[in-house]
Amino acid sequence: xxFLEKQLVRVRAEAVTAxxxxxxxxxxxxxxxxxxxxxxxxxxxSYQQNGPYFVVAPNIAIPHARPxxxxxxxxxxxxxxxxxxxxxxxxxxxxxxxxxxGASSSEEHVAxxxxxxxxxxxPDNVNxxxxxxxxxxxxxxxxxxx
Numbered sequence: 001x002x003f004l005e006k007q008l009v010r011v012r013a014e015a016v017t018a019x020x021x022x023x024x025x026x027x028x029x030x031x032x033x034x035x036x037x038x039x040x041x042x043x044x045x046s047y048q049q050n051g052p053y054f055v056v057a058p059n060i061a062i063p064h065a066r067p068x069x070x071x072x073x074x075x076x077x078x079x080x081x082x083x084x085x086x087x088x089x090x091x092x093x094x095x096x097x098x099x100x101x102g103a104s105s106s107e108e109h110v111a112x113x114x115x116x117x118x119x120x121x122x123p124d125n126v127n128x129x130x131x132x133x134x135x136x137x138x139x140x141x142x143x144x145x146x
Contacts, residue, residue, distance in 0.1 A: 001108065002075040003115055004142060006135045007032050011080040018052070018087040018095070019044050022063045025079035025100040032077075035102045036070030043100065047087075055089035059130065060120060064101040067109075074108035076101050076116060080132060097129055 002008060008028050015021035026040030042065035047054070055061045077100045084094035099116055103109035119125055119142070128141050 001111070002032070002034055002073060003112070004076055004078050004138060005032075006139075008075065008077040009135050009138050010078070011132050011134060011138070012082045013079050014082050015085060018047060018085055021079065021081060021085055021095070021098055022047060022061075022100070025063065025077050025098040028077035028079065029075055029100055029102050032075070034071070034073040034075040036072065039065055039070035039102060042066065042069035052087040052089040052093075055087050055092045055095055057120065057126075058092045059084065059094070059096050059126065060092070061087060061095045061098045062101055062113075062116065063098065064103075064109075067102075067104045071102040071104045074103050074105075074112055076112055078129075078138065080129060097126070 013024055022043050023040055026043050029035035030037050043063045046065055054063050079098040081096045084096040086093045087095050101112055103112055125141050132138050
């Protein structure tokens, strides 16, 4: 299980659309070999078909797709946008923090969500993630806030 390792984190990313932001966050999983490109396409397709259901809290999106869409290993990537984007959620827009979740089973899905929930339930952690200037900042949040 990979959770916000250095190669799965990118800060100050620029995107123009929600689809582009999801693709950038998902590409981190692909580049690390824990997901296939088809998984990223499935996440974007899911957003286009179902709307911003994964915008779970103000500023936070957790896009994902089905395990059979190309997950090789349980993992979570993190993309911090330089400028928040509108995803079309009536309450939680705009989004700046995107966590792509890839799980190959429902047990892994639950385990990753628990870990992510522990991190994001602390408003201080969310604020620090919004302001992180690099991976060291994210690593310090993970060490101190979970």
